[in-house]
Amino acid sequence: MENPKPRFVFNCQKCGLCCEKEWEIRIFLDDIERWSKDGTIYRVFSNLFIKDDNEIPSIQLEWENGKCKMYDAEKKECLIYNSRPIICSAYPLKWDGNRYLIRDENCLGLDEGVMTQEGLEEIRNAAKKEHAEEERTSTNLPIIQSILLREIIKKSELEYNKLPDEEKEKIKEIFKKSA
Ligand code: SF4
Numbered sequence: 461m462e463n464p465k466p467r468f469v470f471n472c473q474k475c476g477l478c479c480e481k482e483w484e485i486r487i488f489l490d491d492i493e494r495w496s497k498d499g500t501i502y503r504v505f506s507n508l509f510i511k512d513d514n515e516i517p518s519i520q521l522e523w524e525n526g527k528c529k530m531y532d533a534e535k536k537e538c539l540i541y542n543s544r545p546i547i548c549s550a551y552p553l554k555w556d557g558n559r560y561l562i563r564d565e566n567c568l569g570l571d572e573g574v575m576t577q578e579g580l581e582e583i584r585n586a587a588k589k590e591h592a593e594e595e596r597t598s599t600n601l602p603i604i605q606s607i608l609l610r611e612i613i614k615k616s617e618l619e620y621n622k623l624p625d626e627e628k629e630k631i632k633e634i635f636k637k638s639a
Pocket residue numbers: 471472473474475476477478479551552566567568569570
């Protein structure tokens with residue numbers, strides 16, 4: 461008799477290993493849209509970069525000294541946990557269009573504790589969403605760039621409005637000279 465397929469069991473142990481390693485933390489249009497609504501975009505945009513050495517360019521979160529720049533290693537927590545990227549919500553699961561795969565066999569949450577049906581659906585949905593977003597994002601890079609630009613301008617205007625009049629005048633003079 462054929463062995464039954466093992467059920468995926470996962471409970472995150474909050475060990476931080478996936479945040480303290482160098483991997484491609486891909487950012488999708490859905491992340492950018494959500495971040496521009498909830499303000500997370502201002503915390504992340506200086507840490508985003510476009511990787512274009514693959515066939516299809518991708519937007520990714522930077523890491524530094526072997527850890528994601530959004531990770532607070534002392535507190536062992538993600539600084540944007542409540543709005544973390546889809547790829548992190550799906551970790552360590554991945555959907556390739558036909559089946560689920562384990563992205564990281566070394567994840568300490570695998571085979572730990574009891575997996576609720578709700579938890580299973582949540583992580584499966586995140587993995588499927590990540591897969592769908594890969595294509596949507598690659599065909600919408602100009603839209604993402606314009607969203608980022610719009611947010612940078614919005615932030616700059618907010619900061620400019622907070623400046624004392626004297627500073628505003630200095631900036632106006634600089635613009636007049638460079639015009
Ligand atoms: S997803 Fe896995 S590697 Fe990442 S913090 Fe949770 S248990 Fe650790």
